[in-house]
Amino acid sequence: DAGVTQSPTHLIKTRGQQVTLRCSPKSGHDTVSWYQQALGQGPQFIFQYYEEEERQRGNFPDRFSGHQFPNYSSELNVNALLLGDSALYLCASSRRGYNEQFFGPGTRLTVL
Amino acid sequence: GIQVEQSPPDLILQEGANSTLRCNFSDSVNNLQWFHQNPWGQLINLFYIPSGTKQNGRLSATTVATERYSLLYISSSQTTDSGVYFCAVERDNYGQNFVFGPGTRLSVLP
Numbered sequence: 001d002a003g004v005t006q007s008p009t010h011l012i013k014t015r016g017q018q019v020t021l022r023c024s025p026k027s028g029h030d031t032v033s034w035y036q037q038a039l040g041q042g043p044q045f046i047f048q049y050y051e052e053e054e055r056q057r058g059n060f061p062d063r064f065s066g067h068q069f070p071n072y073s074s075e076l077n078v079n080a081l082l083l084g085d086s087a088l089y090l091c092a093s094s095r096r097g098y099n100e101q102f103f104g105p106g107t108r109l110t111v112l
Numbered sequence: 113g114i115q116v117e118q119s120p121p122d123l124i125l126q127e128g129a130n131s132t133l134r135c136n137f138s139d140s141v142n143n144l145q146w147f148h149q150n151p152w153g154q155l156i157n158l159f160y161i162p163s164g165t166k167q168n169g170r171l172s173a174t175t176v177a178t179e180r181y182s183l184l185y186i187s188s189s190q191t192t193d194s195g196v197y198f199c200a201v202e203r204d205n206y207g208q209n210f211v212f213g214p215g216t217r218l219s220v221l222p
Contacts (some may be wrong), residue, residue: 035210035212037153041214042198042212042213042215043198043200043212044212045211058209088153090153090155099142099162100143100145100157101210102157103147103154103157105152105153105154106153108153
């Protein structure tokens with residue numbers, strides 16, 4: 001049973017560029033949440049997708065957007081990258097009606 | 113929004129020692145999880161424990177929901193226990209707006 005997977009593992013971009021990160025949920029899960037973890041801090045909630053719609057959003061600007069596909073996988077897009085967007089981006093999946101979340105290995109984004 | 117505090121922020125132990133990590137939260141919650149983040153950044157599920165007590169090997173956890181705190185116990189610590197331990201809570205259902213504490217950084221020395 002595959003767990004949550006994310007790609008790519010690492011990514012280096014320059015300011016102003018756009019980036020797309022990908023996540024495949026754990027088998028049997030239909031809900032995907034995205035988190036940003038800056039160095040030395042706890043993860044912060046970006047948004048959650050269920051039934052291909054954004055269900056709730058944390059305190060992040062519109063430069064952060066996402067998508068969920070019919071197979072429940074998800075993408076996180078960040079436009080107009082800033083140096084402060086450098087972080088570990090974590091994807092979590094869960095099954096609707098069950099609160100426990102499971103996390104992927106993360107994508108480490110560096111913005112130069 | 114809900115606030116989550118963890119203590120201590122840093123902990124250094126000798127291999128074989130026991131420890132207790134604490135998580136305080138400011139409001140009632142429907143979900144509370146403990147995670148261990150390894151040096152590569154992977155968050156590993158330890159416990160889903162919105163209330164009550166659970167045990168898994170050398171680890172156990174207790175959440176007293178009415179008093180808004182949770183404790184994680186690590187017994188006979190090993191060097192592989194090193195890393196950051198996070199408590200995360202959710203007021204609503206379905207994993208929306210899951211709020212993490214700042215973490216406790218544990219170093220277990222051989």
